[in-house]
Amino acid sequence: TNGTGTVLDTLVIGGGQAGLAMGYFLKAQKRKFLILDASQRAGEAWRQRWDSLRVFTPAKYDGLPGAPFPADRLSFPTKDELADYLEWYAEEFELPVNHGVRVERLWREADRYVATANGHRWEARNVVVATGSTQTPEVPAFAAGLAPSVKQLHSSQYRNPQQLQAGPVLVVGLGNSGAEIGLEVSRTRPSLVAGKPTGEMPVKHGKTAARYAFPIVRFLGLHVLTLGTPIGRKVAPALKAHAEPLIRTKTKDLAAAGVRVVPRVAGVVDGMPVLADGTRLEVSSVIWCTGFREDFSWIDPALLDGGAMPRQWRGVALDCRGLFFLGQRFLYAEASDTLPGLSRDARYLAAKIPAPAVLGSAVAA
Numbered sequence: 001t002n003g004t005g006t007v008l009d010t011l012v013i014g015g016g017q018a019g020l021a022m023g024y025f026l027k028a029q030k031r032k033f034l035i036l037d038a039s040q041r042a043g044e045a046w047r048q049r050w051d052s053l054r055v056f057t058p059a060k061y062d063g064l065p066g067a068p069f070p071a072d073r074l075s076f077p078t079k080d081e082l083a084d085y086l087e088w089y090a091e092e093f094e095l096p097v098n099h100g101v102r103v104e105r106l107w108r109e110a111d112r113y114v115a116t117a118n119g120h121r122w123e124a125r126n127v128v129v130a131t132g133s134t135q136t137p138e139v140p141a142f143a144a145g146l147a148p149s150v151k152q153l154h155s156s157q158y159r160n161p162q163q164l165q166a167g168p169v170l171v172v173g174l175g176n177s178g179a180e181i182g183l184e185v186s187r188t189r190p191s192l193v194a195g196k197p198t199g200e201m202p203v204k205h206g207k208t209a210a211r212y213a214f215p216i217v218r219f220l221g222l223h224v225l226t227l228g229t230p231i232g233r234k235v236a237p238a239l240k241a242h243a244e245p246l247i248r249t250k251t252k253d254l255a256a257a258g259v260r261v262v263p264r265v266a267g268v269v270d271g272m273p274v275l276a277d278g279t280r281l282e283v284s285s286v287i288w289c290t291g292f293r294e295d296f297s298w299i300d301p302a303l304l305d306g307g308a309m310p311r312q313w314r315g316v317a318l319d320c321r322g323l324f325f326l327g328q329r330f331l332y333a334e335a336s337d338t339l340p341g342l343s344r345d346a347r348y349l350a351a352k353i354p355a356p357a358v359l360g361s362a363v364a365a
């Protein structure tokens with residue numbers, strides 16, 4: 001039960017932007033629902049990213065359902081502005097969020113789902129898993145072989161260059177995080193970025209791009225590259241597996257700043273990283289910009305497909321009635337894990353969650 005002995009209509013697990021967008025629609029439908037979130041306050045996932053981070057999506061696309069982002073439509077909010085907006089959003093729409101609750105287990109019992117955390121138990125007819133796809137860092141196993149003298153951080157732990165030691169820095173991974181962090185650390189330390197970009201947005205990032213290029217990018221990400229189109233289905237596995245194309249910081253910016261771009265790191269020899277051609281890099285700090293993996297280890301394997309999402313369409317689990325997913329990478333569209341994409345997916349899910357009355361009669365039958 002949810003502490004009051006009642007069964008909820010819907011339990012949303014995760015109160016980042018995906019969970020809050022979902023909450024907006026559940027509230028509009030007057031459902032009895034609750035959002036459980038591991039962090040201490042709304043917006044924490046953004047607050048804890050590196051200090052200089054700004055979102056790459058213009059403010060006109062950063063609003064959640066029902067409330068445009070309060071800034072110049074062509075500007076790019078800072079990560080703290082986005083966090084403050086999420087906090088405001090949860091209050092403005094009076095969304096019921098229990099913070100500081102990391103769900104430890106989720107399973108199905110007869111006609112309902114049961115979630116447990118901190119010795120408490122919640123029961124619900126429907127569950128939406130909105131725990132984000134950037135919560136669990138991915139670091140290659142060979143990182144463990146680096147000499148203890150090398151300071152190692154994952155991009156999720158990196159805040160600013162003051163955390164680093166004096167001397168050369170290796171940034172591993174040439175996605176957007178790697179490029180942006182590599183450029184930042186190059187202002188105070190010799191820096192190398194290892195990896196191969198998976199393409200670059202062919203326009204300079206800024207207000208002009210926000211006005212003319214982003215509408216096209218948004219259209220492609222929401223409507224063309226989806227699991228509903230042949231091209232989307234074809235490119236989905238590659239887009240899921242690789243980093244996004246470089247958006248703000250391009251390889252020419254790195255070159256201009258004197259950052260050396262080197263091939264992928266193949267392993268560690270005698271405590272230092274080595275490249276595929278055998279070159280050993282003597283560095284004093286390493287920042288792993290190697291991405292994240294989805295972590296569903298807390299969900300009963302019977303509800304999953306070998307640790308991954310079960311068979312689903314646009315977030316609706318096809319073989320588990322009442323189980324939904326929101327915010328995962330390429331859930332339905334290339335944009336599914338971005339602000340515009342997850343708002344649309346939340347609207348779709350809200351319309352698919354069984355109506356309480358129908359469900360009630362099904363249960364009675």
Ligand code: FAD
Nearest residue numbers: 014016017018038039045055056057102103132327338339
């Ligand atoms: P999160 O914001 O990660 O929220 C998930 C929430 O679930 C967290 O509060 C977490 O504490 C909670 N949680 C996790 N596990 C549990 C559990 N077991 N029980 C309870 N709670 C749990 N997107 C854009 O649209 N524009 C951008 O410019 C942009 N820039 C990005 C920059 C970076 C560096 C990264 C990493 C991502 C960026 N994204 C961007 C992508 C995406 O919008 C964000 O990652 C966004 O935070 C995802 O929202 P979310 O709600 O799905 O997940």
